[in-house]
Amino acid sequence: MELTMLYYLIPSLFMFCCGVYGFVTRKNMIAILISLELMLNAVDINFVVFNRYLFPGNMEGMFFTLFAIAIAAAETALAIAIIINIFRVASDIDVREINKMKF
Amino acid sequence: MDYSQFLAMKQEIGLLIVFLLVFLYDTFMPKKALNATAGFTCVVFAIYTLVSFCCLSACETVSAFSGMYTTGPVMSTIKNILNVGVLIVLIQATQWANSEFQIMRRGEFYELLLLTLFGMYLMISARHFLLFVIGLESASLPLAAMVAFDKQHYESHEAAIKYILTAVFSSAVFMMGLSFVYGLTGSLYFTDIYAGIGAEHSVMLIMALAFVISGIGFKLSLVPFHLWTADVYQGAPTSVTSYLSVISKGAAAFAFLVILVQAFGLAYSQVWEWMLYALIILTITVGNLFAIRQRNMKRFLAFSSVSQAGYIMLGVIAFNTTGLASMMYYILVYIFSNLAAFGVIGAIENATGKVNMDDYNGLYKTNPKLSFAMMLAMFSLAGIPPFAGFFSKFFIFTGAIQQGSTAIYVLVLIALINTIISLYYYLLVVKAMFINTENECVIPTFRSSCSERLGLWITVAGILLLGIVSFFYNSILSMTSSGGIMIDL
Numbered sequence: 001m002e003l004t005m006l007y008y009l010i011p012s013l014f015m016f017c018c019g020v021y022g023f024v025t026r027k028n029m030i031a032i033l034i035s036l037e038l039m040l041n042a043v044d045i046n047f048v049v050f051n052r053y054l055f056p057g058n059m060e061g062m063f064f065t066l067f068a069i070a071i072a073a074a075e076t077a078l079a080i081a082i083i084i085n086i087f088r089v090a091s092d093i094d095v096r097e098i099n100k101m102k103f
Numbered sequence: 104m105d106y107s108q109f110l111a112m113k114q115e116i117g118l119l120i121v122f123l124l125v126f127l128y129d130t131f132m133p134k135k136a137l138n139a140t141a142g143f144t145c146v147v148f149a150i151y152t153l154v155s156f157c158c159l160s161a162c163e164t165v166s167a168f169s170g171m172y173t174t175g176p177v178m179s180t181i182k183n184i185l186n187v188g189v190l191i192v193l194i195q196a197t198q199w200a201n202s203e204f205q206i207m208r209r210g211e212f213y214e215l216l217l218l219t220l221f222g223m224y225l226m227i228s229a230r231h232f233l234l235f236v237i238g239l240e241s242a243s244l245p246l247a248a249m250v251a252f253d254k255q256h257y258e259s260h261e262a263a264i265k266y267i268l269t270a271v272f273s274s275a276v277f278m279m280g281l282s283f284v285y286g287l288t289g290s291l292y293f294t295d296i297y298a299g300i301g302a303e304h305s306v307m308l309i310m311a312l313a314f315v316i317s318g319i320g321f322k323l324s325l326v327p328f329h330l331w332t333a334d335v336y337q338g339a340p341t342s343v344t345s346y347l348s349v350i351s352k353g354a355a356a357f358a359f360l361v362i363l364v365q366a367f368g369l370a371y372s373q374v375w376e377w378m379l380y381a382l383i384i385l386t387i388t389v390g391n392l393f394a395i396r397q398r399n400m401k402r403f404l405a406f407s408s409v410s411q412a413g414y415i416m417l418g419v420i421a422f423n424t425t426g427l428a429s430m431m432y433y434i435l436v437y438i439f440s441n442l443a444a445f446g447v448i449g450a451i452e453n454a455t456g457k458v459n460m461d462d463y464n465g466l467y468k469t470n471p472k473l474s475f476a477m478m479l480a481m482f483s484l485a486g487i488p489p490f491a492g493f494f495s496k497f498f499i500f501t502g503a504i505q506q507g508s509t510a511i512y513v514l515v516l517i518a519l520i521n522t523i524i525s526l527y528y529y530l531l532v533v534k535a536m537f538i539n540t541e542n543e544c545v546i547p548t549f550r551s552s553c554s555e556r557l558g559l560w561i562t563v564a565g566i567l568l569l570g571i572v573s574f575f576y577n578s579i580l581s582m583t584s585s586g587g588i589m590i591d592l
Contacts, residue, residue, distance in 0.1 A: 036268070075240070079268065
């Protein structure tokens with residue numbers, strides 16, 4: 001059996017949709033962060049697969065993926081720092097409790 | 104690799120020097136000298152702004168790193184406009200940064216602020232999506248740290264988590280769009296994408312553009328993606344809010360225009376004109392309607408800035424050099440008007456801690472000068488004739504109408520009707536200050552600090568002069584149209 005591009009693209013799209021779903025429905029902030037990671041990793045898979053299958057001559061997609069991983073790490077670090085701050089103040093990281101400001 | 108290419112990035116290097124000076128000053132100076140950190144930053148940044156403004160006439164179009172980075176007269180001008188805004192924000196932030204709670208961390212505030220500005224420079228000059236994404240992230244991540252700066256206030260943390268989660272979500276969506284674009288064209292250079300798209304528009308391109316536009320729409324707080332705006336603006340420290348609402352929005356709007364024109368220019372009439380069309384109508388209308396019912400001044404200005412972003416987008420949908428020039432002029436005027444409003448709010452908040460519109464009742468009796476500055480800001484934001492805001496709206500409508508299609512005429516008509524709606528809520532503030540007098544605890548007469556007054560004087564002068572002195576608009580227009588077609592920018 002030959003592995004075509006679709007075998008990679010469909011799981012990556014599925015991951016992205018799972019990420020969006022988790023981002024919307026999860027109540028715990030860490031779980032929301034994990035959902036975001038899923039979305040970012042789906043993007044990485046997409047880039048690598050397109051690079052490998054469609055444009056094997058250049059490495060642009062691979063490089064983009066490397067940078068995207070670094071950026072995702074920075075984002076997660078910052079988000080966790082802010083979550084820790086919230087936990088210190090509110091002793092809870094449930095998004096339903098983060099509702100002091102509303103319409 | 105040819106390292107002399109770095110010399111093409113003159114303004115970025117200048118900004119890095121400012122950043123390093125502030126960083127070294129903050130790290131190595133004795134404790135007593137640290138009281139002058141704010142003043143030191145303002146002075147160094149003012150010198151840099153002046154130098155970079157003087158170099159503007161000598162600026163040529165250069166590109167570096169095999170075309171990933173380009174700078175030219177138009178890019179230098181928008182960077183200079185941002186510089187002026189940042190300088191005013193720095194001056195206005197002095198009082199807050201020297202307050203009791205911030206003293207330990209004020210150096211970090213200035214360093215983070217300069218770094219975000221560096222990211223915005225990269226966004227503006229990037230001609231390759233990798234550099235653009237790096238710029239976008241280094242512009243939005245330090246901002247989240249800045250939003251969380253008021254550690255003793257719970258709202259600040261809440262605003263920060265809302266900001267960082269939506270920012271990451273939007274950049275994930277944006278990068279998903281980029282991956283489609285990459286799969287379609289095999290390159291991330293704007294020029295290659297332009298060439299690779301060709302005449303026919305596949306479903307994949309439409310999906311990619313929808314992702315890309317919604318990703319940047321989050322940064323610009325266009326309407327379906329604006330839900331974070333009000334909460335973040337309310338919770339963040341006022342200085343950060345003012346920075347977020349003008350500088351970051353102005354840079355993102357310009358970068359948005361560059362991407363849409365240079366990478367997706369061929370898909371204009373069939374794909375993204377209609378996406379933007381819907382976004383603009385929604386943005387202006389919803390922003391206006393929600394602004395009417397806000398009682399907190401910062402939330403009020405948040406929704407006002409949502410609708411202003413819609414007007415800025417009119418310059419993008421115009422798709423011609425007049426639209427580009429009027430958009431840059433709009434950003435310049437918007438910087439002055441909005442910073443005047445935030446200057447007054449910040450001054451009152453620092454003195455009394457009050458941020459609600461009801462607290463402003465009878466302000467004219469006790470603080471006539473502050474309420475006068477606020478009135479000018481509101482008139483300018485609403486677009487009442489002698490002030491700069493009128494001219495900026497006028498030019499941006501002109502630019503949009505020059506595009507010529509009937510649909511755009513309808514769009515401009517809707518924008519005009521919304522201007523009238525916006526007049527209502529801007530005048531609510533003026534009414535509170537000048538006409539409403541029933542207030543048990545009127546804000547007492549106080550004298551705002553030197554730096555706040557300086558910031559307000561600069562912004563008020565800008566509001567009065569920018570519209571009447573035609574030099575500003577004319578020079579921007581002649582510079583953008585001398586560049587020829589938009590695609591060369």
